[in-house]
Amino acid sequence: MTAVIENTIEIARTPEAVFDYLADQGNELHWNPDCLSMQKLTPGPLGIGTRFRAKWKQGPIIETECTRFDPPRSWQYTNGGPISVVLTVTLEGIATGGTRMTSHGEWTPHGWFRVVFPVFIRVMRRAERATVANARRALEERRDESATAVA
Numbered sequence: 647m648t649a650v651i652e653n654t655i656e657i658a659r660t661p662e663a664v665f666d667y668l669a670d671q672g673n674e675l676h677w678n679p680d681c682l683s684m685q686k687l688t689p690g691p692l693g694i695g696t697r698f699r700a701k702w703k704q705g706p707i708i709e710t711e712c713t714r715f716d717p718p719r720s721w722q723y724t725n726g727g728p729i730s731v732v733l734t735v736t737l738e739g740i741a742t743g744g745t746r747m748t749s750h751g752e753w754t755p756h757g758w759f760r761v762v763f764p765v766f767i768r769v770m771r772r773a774e775r776a777t778v779a780n781a782r783r784a785l786e787e788r789r790d791e792s793a794t795a796v797a
Contacts, residue, residue, distance in 0.1 A: 647755060649767045653778045654748045659785045661737040661745045665718035667788070668735065668747075668781055671698045671710060677784030678777055680704065698723075704773070705729070728759040729766070749778055 657664055667673055670692055674681045680703045687697040687709070696712040706727060714722035714734065722734040731753050738746045751774065755763040 647760060647763065649753045649763070651751045651753060651767070651771050651774045652748065653775055654746060655778045655782050656740060656742075656744055656746050657782045657785050658742070658744045659788075660743065661718040661739050664737055664745045664747060664785060665721070667785055669712075669715070669717070669721040671700065671723065674700075677780050678702075679780070680773065680777070683707075700725075704770070728756055729763070730754045730756065747778065747781075749774065 672684055672686055675684050681700070682703060683699075683701040685699045687699055688695065690696075692712065693715045694712055696715075698710045699707060700710055701707045708725045708727040710723045710725040712721060713724050713732075714720060718737060720734065720736045722732065724730070724732045731751055733749065733751045736748045736750070738748075740746050753767060753770065755766075759766070
């Protein structure tokens with residue numbers, strides 16, 4: 647039993663600015679109020695194999711791993727835990743100079759969590775809509791040079 651949660655949103659920032667900020671899970675503490683902690687576990691720059699230890703309000707402490715890293719087009723993180731998630735984010739430049747971001751998550755429950763999964767996934771669908779809206783807001787409100795505004 648796997649559920650898909652997909653959201654698409656337009657962001658008034660270039661694909662490069664969106665990628666640079668959002669592909670780094672360490673930044674999630676700045677824009678996602680449900681993210682309680684995020685610690686990079688691997689040295690060096692972000693890329694395939696980068697791992698984070700993460701804690702969100704909705705679950706236990708887990709490790710995530712970057713399994714796709716294609717700047718500035720897409721990235722993917724996977725994790726285990728009572729619900730494994732494969733989250734793929736794709737970015738596409740749009741005519742306004744901004745970015746269309748699609749977040750595609752495949753959520754799979756394990757063990758006893760299968761019993762409550764139908765209720766949990768309904769809650770997470772709403773939460774994920776809010777999460778992408780928070781990401782857009784954070785990027786559009788950034789004033790530094792790494793978040794170049796669309797004219």
